[in-house]
Amino acid sequence: MDGYLHLKNGETFKGIWLTECPQKDIEGEIVFYTGMTGYQEVLTDPSYKDQIIVFTYPLIGNYGINEQDFESKQPHVAGVIVYESNDATGHYEAKYSLKQYLQKWSIPMLGHIDTRAVVKKIRDFGTMPAVMSLKKEPTQLKFFLSTSQKVCKVSEPKICSYGKGDIHIVLIDFGYKRSILASLLKRNCRVTTVPYDTSFETIKELEPNGILLSNGPGDPKDLSAILPTLKKILKEYPVFGICLGHQLAALALGADTKKLPFGHRGANHPIMDIKQKTVFMSSQNHSYVVDEKSLTGTGYKVRFYNLHDQSIEGLVHENLPVQTVQFHPEANPGPNDADYLFDDFIEMVKAYNGREIAYA
Structure with missing residues (x-):
């Protein structure tokens, strides 16, 4: 049966429903993903909450869905747009x-x-x-984009513990990907995940050696209420921020963020590491970036740049043991070029374990 994709700018695209026809119009922010593979990880990444995802590679689905590569318990996208989908399960694990x-x-x-x-x-x-609809004409459609905070929809509401390592990392859950947790467990960490709005006092009672601020969906400024808590955390513990966590760490110390025209989503974004003087490829999924002009007076310095548009891809702090990245070093779906940043984080945690952090 015919279906239609209507964009707010007035464009309409005709297609065919590859799943059962929805009973109502499907609304969401339309974005695109440029990777050739990794659709399973994309669908289950909480950062895509309520978005309509366009896969640019012409054939999607040819290796099926397995039980190992989920990034969360369920898919979070509002809808999927493809040129062609393969119904086969062409992989032995599918x-x-x-x-x-x-x-x-x-x-x-x-x-x-x-x-x-x-x-x-x-x-x-x-x-x-955008709206996915049975209606051919968009005249009666309302192009409504929810501005409600999305992190509360994807953050787990309870504290959970994983692993038995000597290094204890508290992972603040803004919608974390399971591969981030796996990257810490692989390095013999004991990990405690906590809800996004957990108080500083509760986190302190857990006695962590370090803090990881996870990825997640939406505008970082929607979480302004928790910035005072994050500021205390940044002054107290070694911190690693990923994606939304990177943006929140910047906001907490006085920097600003802005929205990109169409964001970065894919597994082929080149990054310059200024410290190591190297270039590598990265996996990304975000709409917002830290505004470089706003870093003055925050103590942050840029370590990583995006070579496509020169936007900030990661920060380090002059006085605090804080490192952040806009991309996904856990690399699911790949590439795994930036996996070394988890090792850097663990070394930073070890270096500051038991030492008092002085913040000027």
């Missing part, structure tokens, strides 16, 4: 086809859409509200 998995969670997928044309519109006009 348990479902892409269609079966999306249908299980009632997430609609439109196929036979000119995804190149859609992506060009997003690049020209920026990410925008």
Whole structure:
């Protein structure tokens, strides 16, 4: 059956429902992902909460869905747009086809859409509200994009513990990917995950050696209420911030963030590491970046730049044991070039274990 993708700028694209037709219009912010693989990780990444994802690679689904590569308990996207989807499960670990998995969670997928044309519109006009619909004409549609805080929808509401290592890391959950947790456990850490709005006093009672601020969805400024808590944490513990965690760490010490026209989403973004004087490829998923002009007086210095648009991709602090990255060093889906940053974090934690942090 025919289906339609309507963009707020007035463009309409005709396709075919590859899953069961939705009973109502599907609304969301439309974004695009440029990776050839990794659709399973993308669908289950909480940072994509309530977004309609356009996969730019023309064939999606050809190796199916397995039981190992989920980044959370369920998919978080509002809808999926592809040119072509393969119903086969062409990998020995596959348990479902892409269609079966999306249908299980009632997430609609439109196929036979000119995804190149859609992506060009997003690049020209920026990410925008969109509607997946049975209606051919968009005149009666409301292009509403929720401005509600999304982290509360994906952060686990209880404290959980994992591993038995000597180094204790508290992972503040803004919608963390399981591969971040796995990266810490692989390094023999004991990890405690806590909800995004956990108080400083509760975190202190857990006696962590270091703090990891996770990725998550939405505008970092929606979480302004927790910035005083994060400021205390940054002054008390070694901290590693990833994606949203990077943005929040910047905001907590007085920097500012801004929204990119169409964001960075894919596994092919080149990054310059100023400290090591190297260039590597990274996996990314974000709409917001730290404004470099706002770093004056914060103590932050840029360590990583994006070589496509020269936006900030990571910070270090002059006086505090704080390191942040905009990209995903846990590398699921790859590449794994930046995996060494978890080792850097652990070494930083060891160096400051038991030492008092002096903040000027």
